[in-house]
Amino acid sequence: MVCGENMIEIGVKFIDNLEQAYAEMQRVGADPGGIARMAPKAVFKVLKLSGLTPTQANIIKQEMLARGGDAAVARGVINHSVATTDLLLLGTLKQYRGFIKKLKMQPFGLAKLAERIEAALANLAGWPSRRINCRGLTLELGERTLVMGILNATPDSFSDGGRYLDPAAALEHALQMVEDGADIIDLGGISTRPGHSEISEAEEQRRILPVLDKLVQEVKVPISIDTWRAAVAREALARGAHMINDQWALRGDPELAQVVAEYQAPIMLMHNGHSTEYRDIMLELTAFLRQSIDMAQQTGISRGNIIVDPGIGFAKTYEQNLEVLRRLKELTVLGCPILLGTSRKSVIAKTLNLPVDQRVEGTAATVALGIAAGADIVRVHDVKEMVRVARMTDAILRGPQHEG
Structure with a gap:
């Protein structure tokens, strides 16, 4: 029997945490080893930071870009024409993991900030009873x-x-x-x-x-x-x-x-x-x-x-x-x-x-x-x-x- 185009259904899944990602991949029948690798890629988080200096913002953006994520900052960050900026961090949990590990090695107060970002992501994952x-x-x-x-x-x-x-x-x-x-x-x-x-x-x-x-x-x-x-x-x-x-x-x-x-x-x-x-x-x-x-x-x-x-x-x-x-x-x-x-x-x-x-x-x-x-x-x-x-x-x- 040939699968026609009209027989394929498309749905959407809203995944907020790893538990949901694991459950959806198990329903698909994915290999357990593959699930462990893929699940962190299925959870996308956007964090907003405020009060960053252009130096801090530039480092954060470059580190996130290096891992396939991104960061939205004020236009004046690149040439330091603004004193401070808000920043939107965009990435999957997998990208955040590599980003946080690298950010903990950086100066300018970024190591401490990395710990706070790590804690925020843990909180967003939910907590047990x-x-x-x-x-x-x-x-x-x-x-x-x-x-x-x-x-x-x-x-x-x-x-x-x-x-x-x-x-x-x-x-x-x-x-x-x-x-x-x-x-x-x-x-x-x-x-x-x-x-x-x-x-x-x-x-x-x-x-x-x-x-x-x-x-x-x-x-x-x-x-x-x-x-x-x-x-x-x-x-x-x-x-x-x-x-x-x-x-x-x-x-x-x-x-x-x-x-x-x-x-x-x-x-x-x-x-x-x-x-x-x-x-x-x-x-x-x-x-x-x-x-x-x-x-x-x-x-x-x-x-x-x-x-x-x-x-x-x-x-x-x-x-x-x-x-x-x-x-x-x-x-x-x-x-x-x-x-x-x-x-x-x-x-x-x-x-x-x-x-x-x-x-x-x-x-x-x-x-x-x-x-x-x-x-x-x-x-x-x-x-x-x-x-x-x-x-x-x-x-x-x-x-x-x-x-x-």
């Missing part, structure tokens, strides 16, 4: 998406202000969220809505500590405290809280990192700021969080206890929030679990022109796409609905064994 010890309770990351339920002990939260100020009402709501599938309860005493009024440490503690005392006795999942203040975090951890969710990524209170390290608690670091001016928002957001990770580690916080959050709705315009959601996958370069908090936020309101109590579908869209882009934890108000969204998304991305 991991466990976070939350002071006696365990979170399993990587098997399925975790859902964090929001518990606001505030009179002025944009979504549910005043509903859970009473400790008994707060406990009842927390227990219901756990029954609905919440893996973490995030308790906060300060509103972060636009135009909110700052409150004292004493008032913040007055709001959350009576609630926390009830939660640690009755709730069987980790309790996170949404605070940037060291004194509040210390008292909460002393009373049994399991994690800290810091909306200022250790920039709000210089003492917070030491408190978290002392209690060996996990911490969530969120991107924030006072300006919405960015050249490349994801590059600068990543740099901000990388600095916070370094600050945390220098104080004694284990890298395995760090979770990062892109900070949707904070120091970003409407358009920038949408861009961060589109480019969320770029945040995986840090190699830390990603927390995504979009629930009922203004980016949904502005897109759909809906009041706060009608944003569940918009939230669901951001949750599903966020999980597909690498989010490990989603922080939500509507726990039952978003657990269902997460399970369905997990079933598509990870396989049906993660459904239910």
Whole structure:
């Protein structure tokens, strides 16, 4: 039987890592030895570097070209007519391996840069399932998406202000969220809505500590405290809280990192700021969080206890929030679990022109796409609905064994 032209089918494969490359080549029936040689050629990565001198950029470009890859740089690099340049590195994993080996032998700070490029590629390859010890309770990351339920002990939260100020009402709501599938309860005493009024440490503690005392006795999942203040975090951890969710990524209170390290608690670091001016928002957001990770580690916080959050709705315009959601996958370069908090936020309101109590579908869209882009934890108000969204998304991305 002759194979006619009309009998040949053409498909496309999107391969992000070596595991996928191996799997696809095995399906073809390739020789195992050939797979080992070919797989690194099937994974293509583009990295963006910034702040390079023309000397550094020229060496990087020549070394990558020598291995069959390439690097895009500013036109003025060749004649040193620019002071610094951004650079796009273009290559397969095989090309990167040879490039990194050679770059480690170069001067001008390039040896250290080679190590950072190597680490970035390792992070982009993904990481196996991991466990976070939350002071006696365990979170399993990587098997399925975790859902964090929001518990606001505030009179002025944009979504549910005043509903859970009473400790008994707060406990009842927390227990219901756990029954609905919440893996973490995030308790906060300060509103972060636009135009909110700052409150004292004493008032913040007055709001959350009576609630926390009830939660640690009755709730069987980790309790996170949404605070940037060291004194509040210390008292909460002393009373049994399991994690800290810091909306200022250790920039709000210089003492917070030491408190978290002392209690060996996990911490969530969120991107924030006072300006919405960015050249490349994801590059600068990543740099901000990388600095916070370094600050945390220098104080004694284990890298395995760090979770990062892109900070949707904070120091970003409407358009920038949408861009961060589109480019969320770029945040995986840090190699830390990603927390995504979009629930009922203004980016949904502005897109759909809906009041706060009608944003569940918009939230669901951001949750599903966020999980597909690498989010490990989603922080939500509507726990039952978003657990269902997460399970369905997990079933598509990870396989049906993660459904239910």
